[in-house]
Amino acid sequence: EKIPIEPILDTLNEDQRRAVTACTSTPLQIKAGPGTGKTKVLVARVAYLLLKHRIPPQNIIVTTFTKKAAKEMIERLDKLLQGSGIPTTKLLIGTFHSISYRIIQKYGAAEGLTGFTVATEKDAAQVLENVLDSDISDKDWALIQSLPDAALAPFVAGAVDSDGSGDTDSGTRPKLDKKKILRQISKLKAHAIFADEYAKQRDAMFLLSLIYSLYQRRLFENRLLDFDDCLLYCHKIISRRPVLSFVQHTLVDEFQDTNEIQLQLMFEFAKVKKVESETKCSVTIVGDLDQSIYAFRDAQVGNFEKMLDHFSRIHSLQCLVVTLSQNYRSTSDILAFSEHVMRQQMKRTQKNLVSQLQSSLKPVRATLESLDEEARWVAYHITHLVSLPQSPFEHSDIAVLVRSAYQTRVLESEFVKHRVPYTIVKGRAFWERKEVLAMVDYLRCVANENDQLAFLRCINYPKRGFGPVAIAEIEKLFSQTAKPSTDIREQIRLKLSDSPQLNASLALQTLRSVSRKELKSSFGAKLLESLNKFIAVIDGTRKLIKEALNGTESNPEALAAAFDYLYETSGLKRELGDDENKRLNIEEVKAQLILFEKPSQEDSLPDFAEHQFEIPDIEVIGDSEGEDEVIELLNLSGEQTKGETNDAFEFLRSFLSLVVLYETENSSKDHINHPKVSISTIHGAKGLEWPVVFIPGLGEGLLPASFALDGTEDAINEERRCFYVASTRAKTLLYLSTYTEKAGSLNWGRKPVEKQSRFLTGLDPMLAQMPFENEQSMKKLYTLTGTIPPQDLDYEKLQKKYLRDYNLYVKQTTDDHDNRPGFVTGTDISRLTLLQKATKSAKRLA
Numbered sequence: 001e002k003i004p005i006e007p008i009l010d011t012l013n014e015d016q017r018r019a020v021t022a023c024t025s026t027p028l029q030i031k032a033g034p035g036t037g038k039t040k041v042l043v044a045r046v047a048y049l050l051l052k053h054r055i056p057p058q059n060i061i062v063t064t065f066t067k068k069a070a071k072e073m074i075e076r077l078d079k080l081l082q083g084s085g086i087p088t089t090k091l092l093i094g095t096f097h098s099i100s101y102r103i104i105q106k107y108g109a110a111e112g113l114t115g116f117t118v119a120t121e122k123d124a125a126q127v128l129e130n131v132l133d134s135d136i137s138d139k140d141w142a143l144i145q146s147l148p149d150a151a152l153a154p155f156v157a158g159a160v161d162s163d164g165s166g167d168t169d170s171g172t173r174p175k176l177d178k179k180k181i182l183r184q185i186s187k188l189k190a191h192a193i194f195a196d197e198y199a200k201q202r203d204a205m206f207l208l209s210l211i212y213s214l215y216q217r218r219l220f221e222n223r224l225l226d227f228d229d230c231l232l233y234c235h236k237i238i239s240r241r242p243v244l245s246f247v248q249h250t251l252v253d254e255f256q257d258t259n260e261i262q263l264q265l266m267f268e269f270a271k272v273k274k275v276e277s278e279t280k281c282s283v284t285i286v287g288d289l290d291q292s293i294y295a296f297r298d299a300q301v302g303n304f305e306k307m308l309d310h311f312s313r314i315h316s317l318q319c320l321v322v323t324l325s326q327n328y329r330s331t332s333d334i335l336a337f338s339e340h341v342m343r344q345q346m347k348r349t350q351k352n353l354v355s356q357l358q359s360s361l362k363p364v365r366a367t368l369e370s371l372d373e374e375a376r377w378v379a380y381h382i383t384h385l386v387s388l389p390q391s392p393f394e395h396s397d398i399a400v401l402v403r404s405a406y407q408t409r410v411l412e413s414e415f416v417k418h419r420v421p422y423t424i425v426k427g428r429a430f431w432e433r434k435e436v437l438a439m440v441d442y443l444r445c446v447a448n449e450n451d452q453l454a455f456l457r458c459i460n461y462p463k464r465g466f467g468p469v470a471i472a473e474i475e476k477l478f479s480q481t482a483k484p485s486t487d488i489r490e491q492i493r494l495k496l497s498d499s500p501q502l503n504a505s506l507a508l509q510t511l512r513s514v515s516r517k518e519l520k521s522s523f524g525a526k527l528l529e530s531l532n533k534f535i536a537v538i539d540g541t542r543k544l545i546k547e548a549l550n551g552t553e554s555n556p557e558a559l560a561a562a563f564d565y566l567y568e569t570s571g572l573k574r575e576l577g578d579d580e581n582k583r584l585n586i587e588e589v590k591a592q593l594i595l596f597e598k599p600s601q602e603d604s605l606p607d608f609a610e611h612q613f614e615i616p617d618i619e620v621i622g623d624s625e626g627e628d629e630v631i632e633l634l635n636l637s638g639e640q641t642k643g644e645t646n647d648a649f650e651f652l653r654s655f656l657s658l659v660v661l662y663e664t665e666n667s668s669k670d671h672i673n674h675p676k677v678s679i680s681t682i683h684g685a686k687g688l689e690w691p692v693v694f695i696p697g698l699g700e701g702l703l704p705a706s707f708a709l710d711g712t713e714d715a716i717n718e719e720r721r722c723f724y725v726a727s728t729r730a731k732t733l734l735y736l737s738t739y740t741e742k743a744g745s746l747n748w749g750r751k752p753v754e755k756q757s758r759f760l761t762g763l764d765p766m767l768a769q770m771p772f773e774n775e776q777s778m779k780k781l782y783t784l785t786g787t788i789p790p791q792d793l794d795y796e797k798l799q800k801k802y803l804r805d806y807n808l809y810v811k812q813t814t815d816d817h818d819n820r821p822g823f824v825t826g827t828d829i830s831r832l833t834l835l836q837k838a839t840k841s842a843k844r845l846a
């Protein structure tokens, strides 16, 4: 039954082994470059804790940067632990956000956090817009107007109206920039600062403080948490109550990209314990400063130091620091190239990474003449690679990494044309389609009765005759019901939870109960009927969902029936008509919902009921009727939750929240898993690896991105690290490309890319003009990948074909110009010039 740890340790080098078997009561930092096995060590350390120290899996927390990384980790562990009988699904593993959301779901009741779903960024923007439109009193507007320019500057829109929401009726009111404000609020949240705390700060900005609290109130009225709230409120819960006292070890991957609140969460997860007069803290973090690319989300590279400081100063615990220096991922050419890119950066301490792989092929680099041509170049080379005789690669071995998500559009359209199967990693494409969003909105209405945003979006889609006046009327009803209560209990609870209205009656209930007369006067009989019908659809679905999920076992057929009921009676089905694609997408949402497994971690979190009334260090504010009152309230909300939260809707909320947190499966229309090329942003590719990596768009204004160009040295260096992260994902082959355009050329509103990226400057000798420049390099490929080349490998012939095919490839595209699905670019370039250009660049390649 027991399986030994030694075989696992045998796969590691000495430094790695030292890290894995390091003392488990001292904090451990592993700092090392890409591909040195940090993640491998983390996984082995989990195995070590499970097998050697016999820590139950549910007592271990592992944070990863993406859902994909979490999945890969579990797969690796399953392999290592085969036959041990240890259920790895019990580990608390996921992103900081998803772990936090689950903790809130489980223990949030005492803080008044029940029935919440996670808001999309769009929702957050909508909430803020509503705040600006209707929550700021005239008095406060007057105050805002009287602010000096300097105090307004951080919040007003620049010369360009970025969101196009021309607020004309505000007259002299300053035009506030939603993006800037949301950024500032997010920054505060990333630093673990609540609205009321910010208001108390001496240097708090009035405007920000006001809007932050109003924004938070509106979010909570909708029972929504934004991304940052997941972390902030989780921290609030676990720092006040010993809910996580069962946790014995915490491991953090990609530590360089944690921000302040995540650092604080880590400290809470890994509470220092005194065991028999010995101070213990069991936490392992791994990271690489050169790969820190989240400064724009307030990641602090200083967290390494802060961690050392925290443990030594406060707890007199010295962290153990281990470094690793052997790279097992990339060939020496790829590694040398990447290190050179980094070395151009000032102040960088050199790492001296050594590749374990002896033979290698230089990265390929090309400059094309337009965006389309570059995408075609990528598509062609992918096709070329997978169709080599005895090709060592299939599509799934290949990734295309881009700096900005919008770059994927052109790639996608080329891939569709050339039938290159692809998948968008961490892509939102599916969940952002109009019909999918509409269906999700309907589900949100069912799951969360307070979700005003979804409600208002659904009420008139499909059209039900509600004009702007009627909608404003409904909004008013919502805001009336959401008025903060003056009830003393309510206030205490409010103080405790920052939640303005726990007990306020639900908006939908009000809509149901407001006297018919009153409603009639605002809506008229016809609209009232529409409204009633609409509510009946939501109610009807709620009933069906409850039945489908309330039993001990969920019933997939009943769930599907509930879904269909909603789809049909809402009129959505009729609205979408017989568009086959849309219908399939809705089917896909249904399939995702039915197949959705509520994260098992949820089960592995123990119940906290027995601690319900232990409230350490709570400050009771205002005229304190004393703690009794508070306890009574908490008691109440505890009971309320037990009685009322319904598993069925909890399930649905969980599903909808994880859709937003990128934690559900990436959807693809065909369920059969063909190997596919991954298209990903560089940020989404962190920690992953592929045999072949393409990095298109290596031009000034793309990578480095345009906003960094007029920025500081720091901004450029963050871009440089981005490039470094991208190039170090490649194991065997790396393709770098860019296109350059003439100044003034038409570019769908973007600045033309006139120069190649500065990151490539001076690195020509390290790069090749085309793949497999000679027979020798071709053979190398087979050796490197451990594939046997065909006996009659004729390099000359292959190379001729490669060049000829490229011309054909481009021509074929040009001829088929308008007849392929999804073709959205290039229409403004005449076929002839396109052909000429392509032939020219093919010649240049030769």
Ligand code: ATP
Pocket (backbone or CB within 6 Å): 011, 012, 013, 016, 032, 033, 034, 035, 036, 037, 038, 039, 040, 041, 288, 291, 327, 328, 329, 686, 687, 688, 689
């Ligand atoms: P990144 O910084 O990009 O996240 P990393 O340091 O986490 O990289 P891993 O992903 O853990 O690196 O490892 C990179 C590759 O090297 C993996 O394929 C891993 O299996 C392999 N590897 C790591 N250590 C060894 C080893 N001792 N022997 C053989 N292969 C190894």
Ligand code: MG
Pocket (backbone or CB within 6 Å): 038, 039, 040, 253, 687
């Ligand atoms: Mg890693």
